[in-house]
Amino acid sequence: MQRKTSIPLEVLRYGAIFLVLGFFVFPIFWMVLTSFKPESAIMVSPPRFLFTPTLDNYYHAIVDKNFFFYIKNTLIISVISTAIVVFIGSLAAYSFARYNVGDGHILFFILSTKMMPAIAVILPYFLIFRDVGKTAVGKALHLGLDQHGALIVSYVMFNLPFAIWLLVSFFQDIPRSLEHSARLDGLSRLQVLRKVTFPLAAPGIAVTAVFTLIFCWNEFLFAYILTRKLASTVTVGVESFFTLQGILWGPVAAAATISVAPMLVFVLVMQRYMVRGLTFGAVRG
Amino acid sequence: MARITANRLLKRYGNFQAVHGIDFDIADGEFVAILGPSGCGKSSTMRMIAGLESITEGQILFDGTPVNDVRARDRNVAMSFENYALYAPITVYENIAFPLRSAGKDQAEIDRAVRAVAEKMELTPLLGLKPGRLSSGQAQRVGLARALVRKPAVFLLDEPISHLDTRQRYRMRRFIKSIHQEFGHTMIYVTHDQEEALALADRVMVMSDGAIQQLATPPEVYSRPANAFVAGFVGEPPINFFDFSDADETGLTIEGNRVSLTDPLRARVRELGPVGLAAIRPHFMRLGAGSPVQLQGRGFITEELQDHNEIFVDIGSVRVSLIAPPGVKVARNETVTISVDPDHLLLFPADVKVKEHSDDL
Numbered sequence: 065m066q067r068k069t070s071i072p073l074e075v076l077r078y079g080a081i082f083l084v085l086g087f088f089v090f091p092i093f094w095m096v097l098t099s100f101k102p103e104s105a106i107m108v109s110p111p112r113f114l115f116t117p118t119l120d121n122y123y124h125a126i127v128d129k130n131f132f133f134y135i136k137n138t139l140i141i142s143v144i145s146t147a148i149v150v151f152i153g154s155l156a157a158y159s160f161a162r163y164n165v166g167d168g169h170i171l172f173f174i175l176s177t178k179m180m181p182a183i184a185v186i187l188p189y190f191l192i193f194r195d196v197g198k199t200a201v202g203k204a205l206h207l208g209l210d211q212h213g214a215l216i217v218s219y220v221m222f223n224l225p226f227a228i229w230l231l232v233s234f235f236q237d238i239p240r241s242l243e244h245s246a247r248l249d250g251l252s253r254l255q256v257l258r259k260v261t262f263p264l265a266a267p268g269i270a271v272t273a274v275f276t277l278i279f280c281w282n283e284f285l286f287a288y289i290l291t292r293k294l295a296s297t298v299t300v301g302v303e304s305f306f307t308l309q310g311i312l313w314g315p316v317a318a319a320a321t322i323s324v325a326p327m328l329v330f331v332l333v334m335q336r337y338m339v340r341g342l343t344f345g346a347v348r349g
Numbered sequence: 350m351a352r353i354t355a356n357r358l359l360k361r362y363g364n365f366q367a368v369h370g371i372d373f374d375i376a377d378g379e380f381v382a383i384l385g386p387s388g389c390g391k392s393s394t395m396r397m398i399a400g401l402e403s404i405t406e407g408q409i410l411f412d413g414t415p416v417n418d419v420r421a422r423d424r425n426v427a428m429s430f431e432n433y434a435l436y437a438p439i440t441v442y443e444n445i446a447f448p449l450r451s452a453g454k455d456q457a458e459i460d461r462a463v464r465a466v467a468e469k470m471e472l473t474p475l476l477g478l479k480p481g482r483l484s485s486g487q488a489q490r491v492g493l494a495r496a497l498v499r500k501p502a503v504f505l506l507d508e509p510i511s512h513l514d515t516r517q518r519y520r521m522r523r524f525i526k527s528i529h530q531e532f533g534h535t536m537i538y539v540t541h542d543q544e545e546a547l548a549l550a551d552r553v554m555v556m557s558d559g560a561i562q563q564l565a566t567p568p569e570v571y572s573r574p575a576n577a578f579v580a581g582f583v584g585e586p587p588i589n590f591f592d593f594s595d596a597d598e599t600g601l602t603i604e605g606n607r608v609s610l611t612d613p614l615r616a617r618v619r620e621l622g623p624v625g626l627a628a629i630r631p632h633f634m635r636l637g638a639g640s641p642v643q644l645q646g647r648g649f650i651t652e653e654l655q656d657h658n659e660i661f662v663d664i665g666s667v668r669v670s671l672i673a674p675p676g677v678k679v680a681r682n683e684t685v686t687i688s689v690d691p692d693h694l695l696l697f698p699a700d701v702k703v704k705e706h707s708d709d710l
Contacts, residue, residue, distance in 0.1 A: 239430075239432050239434060241430035241431070241432055241433075241434035241507075242434045242436065244396075244399070244401050244428065244430070244434065245428065245430060245434040245495075246447075247400075247401060247421045247422060248399060248400075248401070248421050248422065248424075248426055248427060248428050248448075249422070249447055249448035249451050249495075249499075250422040250448060250451030250452050251422065251451055252420075252422070260436065263438065264437070264438075
């Protein structure tokens with residue numbers, strides 16, 4: 065049977081789609097465009113779409129400002145934070161899902177820490193890391209101000225609640241009988257986790273990892289307050305282009321483009337898993 | 350194969366006691382159904398036998414040897430589950446092979462065993478499929494095949510067919526019975542469906558509130574229920590309950606009807622005293638006179654099920670059902686006489702709680 069389509073309705077539909085798409089895509093497009101503009105073409109009215117492209121902005125960001133240094137810091141901090149969050153989060157979520165630890169109260173408490181605005185804890189964090197950084201353990205683990213460890217700990221603290229909350233539902237969807245069956249079939253409890261439960265939860269774990277990595281990558285407040293120079297991340301790096309002499313819009317756009325690129329590629333690669341993960345609800349036993 | 354014994358078996362979850370120190374003895378090769386409503390402790394009991402749950406107090410013995418501290422994987426117990434518990438990412442073949450691979454059997458042996466059991470379970474054409482492509486009946490056959498492939502000492506079935514539609518359920522019931530006849534495993538079958546239990550088991554263990562109410566053969570459970578709970582839980586349509594009063598040597602009164610008693614019932618009345626609960630299965634009541642136990646009632650509704658009719662009659666304040674041959678009907682409010690087979694009139698101590706419980710069913 066031919067599906068009936070009315071032309072005005074279709075026009076309206078696609079019009080709406082393009083409007084929404086434009087709303088989200090245009091800023092990125094404009095950022096990328098600006099990063100190739102000579103300075104004379106940036107802050108002009110009317111905005112210019114045609115110009116002689118230049119790599120000066122990238123040169124300024126990468127060579128003069130050493131922007132890859134920020135990328136490296138961000139990569140170290142986000143990847144390690146994400147790994148820790150996913151590891152601890154999976155184990156914690158598993159016990160919440162299976163053993164109902166704390167009758168739901170602990171789970172709710174953990175989630176409730178997420179309701180606290182970051183700004184409320186940033187000062188205590190600053191003071192704690194300042195003092196911890198002076199101790200022997202703090203020094204060994206790089207937990208002081210302007211050190212990677214401090215940001216990693218903060219990011220783990222801030223992302224763990226959400227990760228656990230997300231993962232609990234994934235683990236709850238895995239039928240208990242699968243684990244029972246595997247135990248009767250000759251696996252130990254740990255083997256069951258490794259060979260049955262975690263593989264089945266893999267899409268959920270992938271989704272959690274993606275979200276956590278994106279949160280860490282984009283985080284600004286903690287990075288801004290807890291670092292000066294040595295451990296600064298891309299968001300702080302971009303901010304450093306806002307100088308007293310003025311805002312270097314070209315290099316800002318170039319640096320922002322460089323910062324966004326890895327996440328964009330990563331998310332595109334992971335998209336398949338994420339969609340599968342978010343609709344994982346119907347696990348067939 | 351194994352004989353399974355439980356000694357004062359008790360399970361507690363925190364403050365909640367799920368199983369209250371039960372005893373049973375299941376013979377080698379016997380098929381026992383554990384029957385009861387949800388929350389009666391039947392699944393906890395089964396999981397303790399499997400080793401999936403720790404035993405709080407008491408003992409489980411396999412062939413006289415306590416297995417309390419034997420891990421699940423070392424008990425040689427197989428289990429099939431209500432939701433099949435198949436591993437979705439791997440094929441039917443690999444699902445069936447899974448227990449053998451865990452046991453470290455060599456490839457040739459695994460292949461031989463998997464193909465043999467697949468042939469028996471009519472699964473050969475499906476071996477290459479993933480579980481997601483199977484119908485529910487096929488999926489449960491894979492679950493049974495996986496359990497059978499390892500030649501277990503005990504075969505546990507946890508509501509294996511309650512997810513299936515009626516037709517599949519009938520088919521699987523025969524299938525499971527034939528597995529038992531062919532392989533002779535000790536089988537324990539947990540269900541809340543009394544019909545399945547009666548149809549399959551050598552003996553039925555009726556549980557309620559964490560205790561065994563009766564462990565007996567299907568005819569005994571049906572005709573000589575140990576208490577009002579068993580009487581109410583087993584049998585379809587459900588048994589009819591009445592309060593009786595003024596019971597003595599001459600008879601007793603049910604909803605205003607004075608009925609005389611046979612000798613065994615008289616002895617029972619001496620045990621119970623003047624008041625209690627009377628129960629009669631719908632199959633042992635008929636319309637018309639001719640029995641020493643007769644009740645007067647008013648017709649309510651007739652369900653014509655073609656092979657038989659189910660007739661509902663109000664006797665005093667109690668609405669009862671009875672089974673009649675096709676064509677026998679009552680009119681609304683028609684005055685009818687009902688004859689009760691005195692051999693099947695059951696008398697129990699008065700117990701309001703039990704009566705309410707059976708009304709839910």
